[in-house]
Amino acid sequence: MLGRVLGAALAVGLAHTAVAAELRPDQVRFREVYKELVETNTSLSVGSCTEAAAKMGARLKAAGFTDSQLTYFSVPEHPKDGGLVAVLPGTSKTAKPMLLLGHLDVVEAKRADWTRDPFTLIEENGYFYGRGTADMKVIDATWVDMLVRFKEEKFQPKRTIKLALTCGEETISAFNGADWLAKNRRDLIDAEFALNEGGGGRADADGKVLTQGIQVGEKVVQQFRVETTNPGGHSSVPVRDNAIYQLSEALLKIRDYEFPLTMNDTTRAFFAKAGAGRTDATGKAMVAIAKDPTDKAAEAELNKDRAFHSMLRTTCVATLLDGGHAENALPQRAGANINCRMFPGSTMEATKAALEAAIGDPGVKLTPLQPIRGKSMPSPLDPKIMGPAEKIAAKYFPGVPVIPTMSTGASDAIYLAPVGIPTYGVPGFWSGPEGSGAHGLNEHMSVKSVYVGRDYLTDLVKAYANAG
Structure with missing residues (x-):
């Protein structure tokens, strides 16, 4: 046994010496x-x-x-x-x-x-x-x-x-x-x-x-807190006016909202140069979008790729969720964290306004969280x-x-x-x-x-x- 252990140790040592050499x-x-x-x-x-x-x-x-x-x-x-x-x-x-x-x-x-x-x-x-x-x-x-x-x-x-x-x-x-x-x-x-x-x-x-x-x-990271509140009550007499339901509807609207396509010199150069070496539909769409950002067919093709989709716009996604205060009570509060990655040149204020418009419910409160990020310029x-x-x-x-x-x-x-x-x-x-x-x-x-x-x-x- 000792011989095998020493042999293994020697082999490791020789391998390390060989690599170093x-x-x-x-x-x-x-x-x-x-x-x-x-x-x-x-x-x-x-x-x-x-x-x-x-x-x-x-x-x-x-x-x-x-x-x-x-x-x-x-x-x-x-x-x-x-x-x-x-x-x-x-x-x-x-x-x-x-x-x-x-x-x-x-x-x-x-x-x-x-x-x-x-x-x-x-x-x-x-x-x-x-x-x-x-x-x-x-x-x-x-x-x-x-x-x-x-x-x-x-x-x-x-x-x-x-x-x-x-x-x-x-x-x-x-x-x-x-x-x-x-x-x-x-x-x-x-x-x-x-x-x-x-x-x-x-x-x-x-x-x-x-x-x-x-x-x-x-991109610039900006977090938001989306929150709903309600008087609540006993869970034995439920009503449709429910903080969790209201929050859920708001989150689904955020999910479905698509920020508009945006490009700058860097992303145009990226899609043009990276697409030039490809002959598939995605490569052709990359070249096309670099030439004409209004090309909806090219955008639709690129949106199939999650990385390219994110490169073309601001994105916001729910990442944390909380709500309610007791298992036998109607929720008085429900909230979620929204993680936004803002396209360079975008502002927190404009992003907040777009999300509020997408939610379309004045009863849903959207609050930017610290740190508040300024515009990122490429x-x-x-x-x-x-x-x-x-x-x-x-x-x-x-x-x-x-x-x-x-x-x-x-x-x-x-x-x-x-x-x-x-x-x-x-x-x-x-x-x-x-x-x-x-x-x-x-x-x-x-x-x-x-x-x-x-x-x-x-x-x-x-x-x-x-x-x-």
């Missing part, structure tokens, strides 16, 4: 940063972004960053939600800085639900597994490792490169570092533009990369951003298009646009048809994607940093 020395060091980040629990319940920021700061300082180039920040009410801003000075006095943005926090992960320990970086069958491997510690590790190498190589960029590692992106109940920096230390993150999560590619089942996307804008399709992304992609992904995308989700980019920092979700990494498991079970990232994406982003950041 296949990596370049700089990749081995990057893997250490990636591993340290994934294995530092930064979930809201028991984790600490402050600890992760301190570990990354220590790596940067060891590489030669001075204390004046490293700024740690937090607030007393949220001591575990701290972050870090690092600055690599540029040589130009006229070129504005660029900002690398990354959130350190991750979604909760219960060990009992996962096949593997979510807070251990496990490499298995060509994938890295662990919470944050995709969202978004692979980018955080890339940013940190990149600045470490730049410092050690004595690389002097033309424009200053800033890195902001923050917390609070995954939940509104945490301290959001990006929001705090934008409101309180705008000077610290001042930049001509920022690079963030949100982009990335898609591969087929065989691992062949088909597309790379660069996120140029995103970043410009700037050739200075798109050009290098496409040129370098041609080197790493020959023949693969780089497509502008608008996220139907949300990221910390929402806090930078209002203070004048256009933000772009970077291409480079990719996932297969099954996705990455981000926010779900057994989150993972292709090993090849990690190393190729990291090299792509290194070249991309250098290109941006030496321009201007």
